[in-house]
C-alpha cells in the first residue's frame with residue numbers, strides 16, 4: 017500500500033486510516049508533549065520547558081547526584097508533586113484505547129510520569145519511572161512511591177544503606193537494555209509508527225523513528241511544531257496530541 021504523504025491538522029487522511037486498520041500493528045512513541053495538556057512541563061519549549069529554567073547538568077546526571085544529592089533528590093520530589101496533581105489527558109486515554117482495540121499496539125514512552133500507565137496502557141518506559149526509586153549502588157533494592165518524599169536528603173537504601181536515587185535515566189547513562197530491546201522490536205514489528213509530543217533530540221529514543229523509516233514503515237509525527245523528524249516523516253499531523261489521538265480513535269471507530 018502506498019503510504020499517504022504530506023501534512024494535516026485535523027481530519028486523518030483516509031489512506032492512512034485504511035493502512036492502520038488493515039495492518040493493525042502500530043507502535044506509538046511519546047514524549048513530554050503528550051503530558052503537556054495535563055499540566056506537566058516539557059523540557060525544551062521556550063519559556064515553559066524545564067531545561068530553560070534548570071541546567072540538566074546540575075540535576076540529571078550521575079555527577080550532579082554525587083556532587084549534591086539533596087538538590088537532585090528535592091528537584092525530583094518537586095516534579096513528583098506536579099505529577100501527583102495531574103490527571104491523564106485525552107492523548108493518554110487515546111493511546112490506551114488504541115492498545116486495547118488494535119491487533120497489536122506497542123507503546124514506548126520517554127516520559128517518567130506514569131500517566132500512560134494511569135490511563136491503562138502498558139508501556140516500555142525508556143527513561144524510567146519517577147515514582148520508582150532504587151539503590152544508587154545497585155544492590156538490587158527498589159521501591160515504588162505514591163507521593164513525593166519530603167525528606168530533604170535521599171534516604172538510605174533499606175538493604176545496604178547506600179543512598180536511594182530516582183529510578184530514571186540520567187544524561188550519560190545507558191537505557192535499561194531490556195526496555196530498549198522491547199522498543200526496537202516494537203518499531204520493527206509495526207506497519208505504522210506514531211511519534212507524538214517529542215522534540216526527537218534525545219538518542220537512542222530519537223533513532224526509533226529513523227529505524228522505522230529505514231525499513232520503509234509509515235512514520236506519522238504528531239506535533240504542533242517542527243522537529244528534526246518533520247523533514248523525513250511520512251506524514252505530519254500539525255496538532256496537539258490530546259486532540260489528534262482521540263480524533264484518530266474516533267476516525268477508526270474504536271470502542272471506548
Ligand code: OAD
Nearest residue numbers: 047048049052058059060126213214215218239241256257
Ligand atoms: P521536549 O521538551 O524536548 O519536546 C517536547 C515536544 O512536544 C516539542 O517538540 C513540542 O513541540 C511538543 N509538544 C508540546 N505540546 C504538545 C502537545 N500538546 N501535543 C503534541 N506535541 C506537543 O521533550 P522530549 O522530546 O520528551 O530525558 O524530551 C526527551 C527527553 O529529554 C526527556 O525524556 C528527558 C529530556 O531530557 C531524560 O530526562 C533522560
